[in-house]
Amino acid sequence: MNKILVHICCGVDAVYALRKLKEDYPDAHIEGYFYDPNIHPEEEYILRWIETERVCNQIGIKCHLAPYELDRWLETVKGLENEPERGKRCTVCHDIRLEKTAQFAKEKGFDSITTVLMMSPKKDFDVLKTVGKQVAEKYGLEFLATDFRKNGGIEKMNRLSKEAQLYHQNYCGCMYALFQQRKGEFVPELVSFGRGRLPGSREEKLFIKKVRLYAESLGLPCYEQSFSFVxxxxxxxxxxxxxxxxxxxxxxxxxxxxxxxxxxxxxxxxxxxxxxxxxxxxxxxxxxxxxxxxxxxxxxxxxxxxxxxxxxxxxxxxxxxxxxxxxxxxxxxxENGESQNLIVGKKEAEKTVEFHSDTLADGSGGVDIENVLSAISENRKAILTGNKKVVIYGAKTVGNIGKYYFNNSFINV
Structure with a gap:
């Protein structure tokens, strides 16, 4: 039986590509490998990993988490900082990720490798195909050059990612590409404000996604309500x-x-x-x-x-x-601030266990994630029967905005 190891960069690119691979290779054993040393900061790496894990859990595919190696990436692309998107830096970046994937595949007895990077319209398919084949041959593996974008692949990816409420990143992860896009502007994506989980921050979203991953692993229905605020x-x-x-x-x-x-x-x-x-x-x-x-x-x-x-x-x-x-x-x-509420269970459930996801800048005024996970576990049966729900409200420290939105929304969950 053919064993395929799939390099994965994020949940969005993986949500359709993995399904396509299972369809094209129904008899193959498929596993994922998450490795993106170009992503900065580390919290962003973890956030994309959690969404990848959610996608793999939904499809029933095991996924491996590679270590975060930003220093290695910085050293490898040294001298290519000013290269444009799809330029030499991107080629080197593909090579780093596929090399690591091929090494892992060889160690674990896989026959073939591929990457969901070929799903992204921002990546050069031909460059990925060339790099992938060269790396695979080096380790005696086959590279599967599948153009996931064909036959409406992008549309299918967007539909599936929307249904799964996946986190959509607004940059590939590379700080140099982001600097070029913003042209000298302040780049909040690369900055952590304080030691806490500020409302609308990456850290707050990461908290919500960790809770959701755990709740879904218990077979509980989850829904995120996103809302905007200043x-x-x-x-x-x-x-x-x-x-x-x-x-x-x-x-x-x-x-x-x-x-x-x-x-x-x-x-x-x-x-x-x-x-x-x-x-x-x-x-x-x-x-x-x-x-x-x-x-x-x-x-x-x-x-x-x-x-x-x-x-x-x-x-x-x-x-x-x-x-x-x-x-x-x-x-x-x-004015484009965004936070979210997480509802575990049915919105119309009579009883509610309430928490909030954000903190003050110094980390005070927050809730420990272990307390939230324990509450979900303890109330699992009541949640499944529809008698109780757990709600984690966003943006509490700036005026209980998440709870206000939840109580005044007419979204059917």
Missing amino acids: SWRLISSTLKINKEPVSHAVVWFSKSTKGVLRDRVQEIVEENDRFIVKLKKSFVKIWILREPLREIPLDFPRFTTEPILIVGNDLRERFEPGTRLEIQLKAQFD
């Missing part, structure tokens, strides 16, 4: 008291200052849980907590606000009328 990211901030930098946080959706703001304290107003510092010339405010410094989530959605900084109770004595302050804040707003 997202906000803190790029940098500075607070100095009499020229001395002090620790602080920033309230979500605070606007940027126009350069460095120099002002003095005008008055301090006492409220129930904090003191409010007002300045003489600007609308910037500072909240002094009655407790140690912490970030504060929003109870309801906000779209923009004057800059508000937060300090802990240890700095209360430092703020007096006339105190000199220096403030600088740079934030980014994005």
Whole structure:
């Protein structure tokens, strides 16, 4: 029996290609091999692996996860950083991935290799075919050059990936290709903001996908509700008291200052849980907590606000009328922010176990994934009978947007 090892780069490219291979080679033993050292950052690598694993589980194909080897890729493509898409860097990148696949195939007794890269309309089929055959021959293997795009393959891929609610990446993984596409612009895909799972971030999506993978492995129905919102990211901030930098946080959706703001304290107003510092010339405010410094989530959605900084109770004595302050804040707003709710079970189930997927930037205010997985496992029977559902809401820290969307949506699950 022919044994085929399939190099896989992502779930989207694999969702139809694997089905096509099973159709073309019904008597073959097929396994997957996920290896993409070009992907950056590592969280993106893991996210694409999880979606690949979901696809392989649905089809009944075993898939192997190769180690993340970004350093090896960077060294191999050194000197080709400015090559265009489909240029020499891409050829070398194909060679790295197929070489690793062929090595694994030879070790494990496979006869043939192929790659779902031939599914992507952004890849050069002829280059892949040439590289694939050269690598396969080197290891005494056959390379299956299947053009998955023929006969409506792209349309079938799009339909299947939509049905499976797969994560659609917006770049191949290569940082150099992304730099060229954005032409000097800020590239948020390559940056992690804080130590937590910010609403709308890759880390939040990764949390949801991990939970879904586990729930589906238990045979539970899952559905993701995606929703858009205006997202906000803190790029940098500075607070100095009499020229001395002090620790602080920033309230979500605070606007940027126009350069460095120099002002003095005008008055301090006492409220129930904090003191409010007002300045003489600007609308910037500072909240002094009655407790140690912490970030504060929003109870309801906000779209923009004057800059508000937060300090802990240890700095209360430092703020007096006339105190000199220096403030600088740079934030980014994005009207294309997107998060999602995950519903495990039927939406109309009477009882609901609720969690949320996001955290504050420092990682606080979140839920440990093990608690979510345990709840799903403990309630499996009730979920299957339709008596209970588990819902993980997105974007809680910016005003419970996910829960609001869930409660006011009319999507049939």
